[in-house]
Amino acid sequence: QVQLKESGPGLVQPSQTLSLTCTVSGFSLTSNSVHWVRQPPGKGLEWVGAIWSGGSTDYNSALKSRLSISRDTSKSQVFLKMNSLQTEDTAIYFCTRSAGGFDYWGQGVMVTVSS
């Protein structure tokens, strides 16, 4: 069955780089795109970026200068790297598969930006 699972550090210092991994199973990264979505505490969902099945990427225009998404298809993993983190980047980060909008989601990983 389709599964996605996020992993990464729970705490990142301001100005540092966030690195998250989304490990997927039940589908191929060359057949479906994977997106990152985040949710600050008590707030709504924000699309962060995507890596499409062909390997191209798209990013939220507000985050584009700080963001990089890549993948390792042999390991069924998608990677998110965001630099120059600020407190406003504190959020739950989800990875989700694209099929008719988003169909399957990971549980999310809470990332706190704090010194």
Add this chain to the structure above:
Amino acid sequence: DIQMTQSPSFLSASVGDRVTINCKASQNINKYLNWYQQKLGEAPKRLIYNTNNLQTGIPSRFSGSGSGTDYTLTISSLQPEDFATYFCLQHNSFPWTFGGGTKLELK
């Protein structure tokens, strides 16, 4: 970007009630509208896709309707497990955008 305005933000209801949640898009989204349920600590779950298509395994008390810019999620008879947060997603135009969410609470 298409703006999605979801209402209400909070909703108090009782078991057995019929409730509706609305999403209004800033432009026509051609029925590319999904509804999701989110519980604390869990992955969001897709309930409805493309306005009115029930996701496999989702109870029939959930239904969706709408067209153009206005869309509605209806729960016909609330069950205890339905108290959660609901949000909509438009996937007509990239970047896809979300409604602000509706927290459904037990009255």
